Amino acid sequence: MAKTTMSDVARHAGVDVSTVSRALNERTAPMLRTETVERVLKAAAELGYQPNVLARGLRTQRSHTVGMLVPDLTNPFFPPIVRGVEDALDANGYTLIVANTDNDARREARSLQSLIGRQVDGLVVATSHLDDDDPAQAATLPVVLVNRRGADETRPAVVPDDAAGVRLVVRHLVDLGHRRVAHVAGPEDTSTGRVRSQAFTDQAGTAGVYDEDLVEHAAVFTVEDGQDACQRLLARHPDVGAIFAANDLIAIGCLRALRQAGRRVPEDVSLVGFNDMPLVDLIDPPLTTVRIPQYEMGRQAGALLLDLLENPRARRRRKPVALTPELVVRDSTAAASAV
Amino acid sequence: MAKTTMSDVARHAGVDVSTVSRALNERTAPMLRTETVERVLKAAAELGYQPNVLARGLRTQRSHTVGMLVPDLTNPFFPPIVRGVEDALDANGYTLIVANTDNDARREARSLQSLIGRQVDGLVVATSHLDDDDPAQAATLPVVLVNRRGADETRPAVVPDDAAGVRLVVRHLVDLGHRRVAHVAGPEDTSTGRVRSQAFTDQAGTAGVYDEDLVEHAAVFTVEDGQDACQRLLARHPDVGAIFAANDLIAIGCLRALRQAGRRVPEDVSLVGFNDMPLVDLIDPPLTTVRIPQYEMGRQAGALLLDLLENPRARRRRKPVALTPELVVRDSTAAASAV
């Protein structure tokens, strides 16, 4: 039993396929007699007709498909972003095709080719390798970046406002009465690490609690490196009252180092992470951290792309949108002890 | 600058588009003179030609696209499965479109329609609502289930062998010398909960350590309900030596209940989870648990579907494939104390 096509419906309704096409399209239906439209609709329903989106796309030169480049879906940071994009597109009849690139430039190029071969109308890019001045093909396609900025600041992008997040952290710790606030920073060769550490310097300075010697860098964003860095910090300054870790993994490393050193969290030392990864609410103690609005970033990126797609005149370059994170206070932070 | 098409290549190479088509297809290239093929290949490369997969699909009636129905990509259990499916398909020139259904029958039906409209060649289904006797459309499409079985046992499916996983757990605990082995089971209205609890009964019985009174059910697969259930268990039997939790969330709940009761893990009580969720290696203590081969399940499901797609004659019904999980021993289990 082959799939029902438009001509099946046409035959069933006793009209031409062009009439079926018109009847099924909201925009063109008004040019038909109501009676005709109804007859076609009835026939379509009876036959369980489902339009062939590929054929339509071939004719209209719009596939109503969007591609998304993601480093790794297995990293829990990305799925909420993907769902946000998807939901935004879905509401407007677009379908999303996600490609994992593993941050590998070759895979990225291959995925891009494959998406172009599938005639995607636009691209949401959460990876970093895509050259800004890629083969014309990429340039010709509307692109929205998510969770990263373009080389120049004029590409449409939706990113987290890390500085605002750090501000929330510093304020929270200072409000709790902490003065000896340390920072276990991320790697200096990542933009995330640099941005957060710079923001810490600024905010702690403003709050009058900045001490250069209380900053230690983790080599990589991992538990192990966070633990190492925290150990170095504790060796120099056994008296820290609070630690801001550049992300949750590093925070978990700090937690281990603190435990080894016999310091209790939060009684002796307050600890704050960044990202609000899944399950950090379940560790002991539940981690105070900063929540990046991942779903919302995805949703806005999707909406932005949609706008670019539907309003070609709106395609002038746009400034990146920065979304404000939220401080999630749990049990790893407490008032400074009255020592 | 419009996209390069096959006729652009044909003009550039001075041949007919049908010749271009033949030259670009491995199967048909041999019927052309080597020289011609080379000329076409050169022209295609020079123009950066990328075949329009949609147009090809329209003509050949194969979209080389596969749809996947997933409850929620945001649940860390699914991304590895998706990547497995993707990798299997990708290696064969197929593209995957993933749809989230939130376990909602309506959304599922809508997604299915949308995928059919996009002419998917087949379906990988990780959700449960899809009626086995759905509208003919669904039935007409090759379908492979993943992480669940069909209503009848003859549908192609790739599932975890939960019973084998439970066997590993019981053996591990018994090997450590535990005799008072408890089970905080999952909800009785889920197949997962029932299967694991039944397997526990069987295996513990075989090992001679089964005590009906040492089984407690959590109402839902959550930390809170695991904690409650474990509290009830401890109230009745303060002397349990080991607990097998039906999944990691419940295990974390047990951990909390044990701590509240002043019992140390693993010194006083050994604890085992199920699933090996991300981050359970980072909690304190790192959790001994059972790893479901999610990626591999996805890969095999993808490969199975591919086989169905490429060998229509192989489409006779197949038995479900059950994949054996792996015990991941970490620090939440230890030898029974010599009391």
Add this chain to the structure above:
DNA sequence: CTGAAAGCGCTTACAG
């Protein structure tokens, strides 16, 4: 208001 025709970018029998 509706039909007949052309064409989107391919593939594949059919000729030659």
Add this chain to the structure above:
DNA sequence: CTGAAAGCGCTTACAG
């Protein structure tokens, strides 16, 4: 060995 033609399932000017 290669070209010309037909057709996949749609949409949309063009007629009438």
